[in-house]
Amino acid sequence: MHLHRLEKTWLKFGISMLAVFLIVLGVMAFSMGMKPPSEHHHTVDPTKVAETAPFDNPGLNQIGKNHYEAVMTAYAFGFEPAVPLEVPVGSKVDFIVTSSDVVHGFAIVGTNVNMMIVPGEVSHVTHTFDKPGEYLILCNEYCGTGHEFMAITIVVQ
């Protein structure tokens, strides 16, 4: 097959671009521990969320110096705990979230935290809050007529 000189150039350019993108992604996946929220495969019976540990006692627990665990339940139409969470600046928070009914979203505005909350599955995500402020946690998966009321805040001070 005969290829024009310019065709060869743009093919090399395109393939190396793809290679660079994939190498950056691959290196970061290992060096920064990036992984999808479904990485830990934990399941829960969605009809028994309120009786199943740790979701029988949703809330914020300190598990180390500047390290917290936020156990939360998403339901139509709200989050449990419903009160704003409060953590000091620099805290690392492990969010452990499940749904007791339909599919919900869990996004923290202004951060990379954004995951789906699927009934029967426990989603995990970790974020370190380095800047003080009030962060909005939103459901961003349309879940019904009260979808827009699904929001709580996390206060970092």
Added chain:
Amino acid sequence: MPKPEDKKEEPALKGTFASVMLLGAFIILTWIGVFALFMARN
């Protein structure tokens, strides 16, 4: 019947090359933009 010198004639791909490079530049810039946003929010 094509003359023998017609066989050697290369298609003119300068314009195609320019548009491929423009598209490549657009993809690189948007990729870097998204990547920078991701790093800033991490």
